[in-house]
Amino acid sequence: MANTDPVRVGVLFSRAGTTSRVELSQLLGTFFAIREINDSGGIDGRELVAVHYDPQCVPQHYRALAERLVQDDHINVVFGCYMSSTRKAVMPVIEKWQRLLMYPTPYEGFEYSPNIIYTGAAPNQNSAQLAEYMTRHFGRRVYLVGSDYIYPYESNRIMSDFILERPGGAKLAERYVRLDATERDFLPIARDIKDKQPDFVFSTVVGKGTRMLYQACADAGLDPLRIPIASLTTCEAEVSEMGVRIATGHITAAPYFQTVDNAVNRDCLARFRAWCGDEVEPNMCWEAAYFQVHLFARAMRQSGSDEVGRLLPCLLGSEFDAPQGRVRIDPITHHTRLHPRIGRVGDDGRFVVVAESPVGVDADPYLVNHAADEWNMRSVALGQVDG
Numbered sequence: 036m037a038n039t040d041p042v043r044v045g046v047l048f049s050r051a052g053t054t055s056r057v058e059l060s061q062l063l064g065t066f067f068a069i070r071e072i073n074d075s076g077g078i079d080g081r082e083l084v085a086v087h088y089d090p091q092c093v094p095q096h097y098r099a100l101a102e103r104l105v106q107d108d109h110i111n112v113v114f115g116c117y118m119s120s121t122r123k124a125v126m127p128v129i130e131k132w133q134r135l136l137m138y139p140t141p142y143e144g145f146e147y148s149p150n151i152i153y154t155g156a157a158p159n160q161n162s163a164q165l166a167e168y169m170t171r172h173f174g175r176r177v178y179l180v181g182s183d184y185i186y187p188y189e190s191n192r193i194m195s196d197f198i199l200e201r202p203g204g205a206k207l208a209e210r211y212v213r214l215d216a217t218e219r220d221f222l223p224i225a226r227d228i229k230d231k232q233p234d235f236v237f238s239t240v241v242g243k244g245t246r247m248l249y250q251a252c253a254d255a256g257l258d259p260l261r262i263p264i265a266s267l268t269t270c271e272a273e274v275s276e277m278g279v280r281i282a283t284g285h286i287t288a289a290p291y292f293q294t295v296d297n298a299v300n301r302d303c304l305a306r307f308r309a310w311c312g313d314e315v316e317p318n319m320c321w322e323a324a325y326f327q328v329h330l331f332a333r334a335m336r337q338s339g340s341d342e343v344g345r346l347l348p349c350l351l352g353s354e355f356d357a358p359q360g361r362v363r364i365d366p367i368t369h370h371t372r373l374h375p376r377i378g379r380v381g382d383d384g385r386f387v388v389v390a391e392s393p394v395g396v397d398a399d400p401y402l403v404n405h406a407a408d409e410w411n412m413r414s415v416a417l418g419q420v421d422g
């Protein structure tokens with residue numbers, strides 16, 4: 036008799052807390068993919084069932100709920116985490132019990148776990164391209180501002196290296212705000228940016244603080260056309276929160292924007308809207324959360340099991356036609372081949388893709404190939420669509 040038991044998977048995204056807006060989009064991207072898989076017969080007739088807990092953006096809750104998924108719910112595969120601090124909290128649990136985490140968020144790189152698949156961008160897939168674009172179009176004097184946790188520290192270190200290795204590259208300031216910062220925390224920063232007049236601001240502020248930073252800069256009279264804020268995380272979720280008036284002109288590097296112009300993306304967005312309306316704004320983290328579930332389902336159809344030892348060999352090297360283009364899990368790094376893009380918010384609030392890589396780029400999470408020449412060569416391949 037064929038096995039008809041449901042396949043239960045763990046889901047850890049937050050509905051409350053500082054990054055809940057983007058995490059809700061990841062949650063719905065995950066549920067949407069699960070629904071598509073079930074609508075087309077499940078995994079060889081077995082229904083895929085999500086066991087979701089809300090860790091409320093607190094790393095210790097992520098860790099405790101990962102334990103619960105493993106120990107009480109006997110789950111083998113978990114989809115989840117946004118902030119790197121939450122991934123780092125879950126990792127020891129997943130490794131100890133030999134389970135698998137699929138992580139759909141851009142992050143700082145310099146990590147490998149045999150029990151994690153990374154489907155968001157590593158620094159050679161977003162930071163390198165953003166540094167190239169910003170220094171070419173705006174200048175080499177950068178002002179860094181971030182939230183107070185590991186991703187911003189590390190991401191700022193990497194961005195600083197990319198800027199400072201260029202002649203004339205300068206870091207004018209590096210400031211951090213608490214994750215629960217309020218509007219008042221951003222006022223002195225916006226004033227300081229205005230005083231120092233950098234060529235651009237690099238923001239690694241995440242969650243609710245994002246709107247506050249962009250708002251404070253607008254209120255200080257900073258013109259995004261002259262001194263834009265560049266980011267790796269400010270996506271459609273944050274743009275919809277801050278509103279068009281504040282967002283227009285700012286710049287983000289990501290493998291996916293809603294405006295990516297291909298049939299797979301258009302069809303996927305139409306199906307998603309038909310399913311859940313406009314409750315969330317699809318964005319790079321939504322897309323990675325969506326396609327990683329499909330990658331999992333395909334691998335499990337091949338392996339017949341979600342036990343890591345059997346599933347992983349089928350997942351490694353696997354490919355999928357995602358909304359951003361074809362993606363592939365690298366068997367050695369466990370990271371994903373992605374399509375680097377630069378988007379600038381237009382006056383309708385949608386990202387206009389102003390530069391994109393003509394080919395998928397494998398992750399180089401430890402920046403092994405990091406040399407100025409190497410990036411310059413890659414930047415030549417970064418097709419400019421804005422002249």
Ligand code: ACM
Pocket residue numbers: 117118119120140141142143186241268
């Ligand atoms: C992040 O913390 N990886 C956005």
